[in-house]
Amino acid sequence: MPTIELDDLDRRILDLLQQDGALSNQDLAAHVHASPPTCLRRVRRLTKAGIIQRRVAILDPALMGAALTVLIEVTLDAQAAAQADAFEAQLLAEPAIQQCYRVSSGPDFVLVALVADMAAYQALALRCLTGDPRVRNVRSFFATRRSKFCTAIPIHHTP
CATH class of the missing domain: 3.30.70.920 (Lrp/AsnC effector binding domain/regulation of amino acid metabolism (RAM) domain)
Structure with missing residues (x-):
């Protein structure tokens, strides 16, 4: 399985998405200090690489x-x-x-x-x-x- 190099922007995106997978691309971009198109490309790349497997809601059992x-x-x-x-x-x-x-x-x-x-x-x-x-x-x-x-x-x- 090929691996991809993660830079600091990728790591900030992943940190935020783990905290709140429902963030809009606009909000995510604002939080990580990147443009929305850059953020969207990064999230798609991380998803295609299998690093982001899915986004879910965590419920109270x-x-x-x-x-x-x-x-x-x-x-x-x-x-x-x-x-x-x-x-x-x-x-x-x-x-x-x-x-x-x-x-x-x-x-x-x-x-x-x-x-x-x-x-x-x-x-x-x-x-x-x-x-x-x-x-x-x-x-x-x-x-x-x-x-x-x-x-x-x-x-x-x-x-």
Whole structure:
């Protein structure tokens, strides 16, 4: 995958878009001290290069009926690649699973799920985890408080 060089203007644009992806091109240009056409060209270039993958609205899970965050470790019964791929495909299709990571040195997967309540978690666990014959072990941790939630990737500016 080709990489592109990021200059300070690119970094300032990316910083601002991570804070507010809904900024108009005019407002973005004003904040980064560039002309609107320059800003638009830069954003298109960053998008085409895959650095900007998408722009989204981040919702409050509790206000959307998903008040319980669950961190889940899953260990599969066998380590065959095809088995892990099939299990992962099932997880990717589940809307309650917000994040899915294959990990090493411990469980096979670490998941982040958002559900309405304990009953919704139990239904999710039965549907995707404990009811699956490929799964050997599941450990779930229930968040009691979210101290930090950030989607921004730190961007280092050149001095």
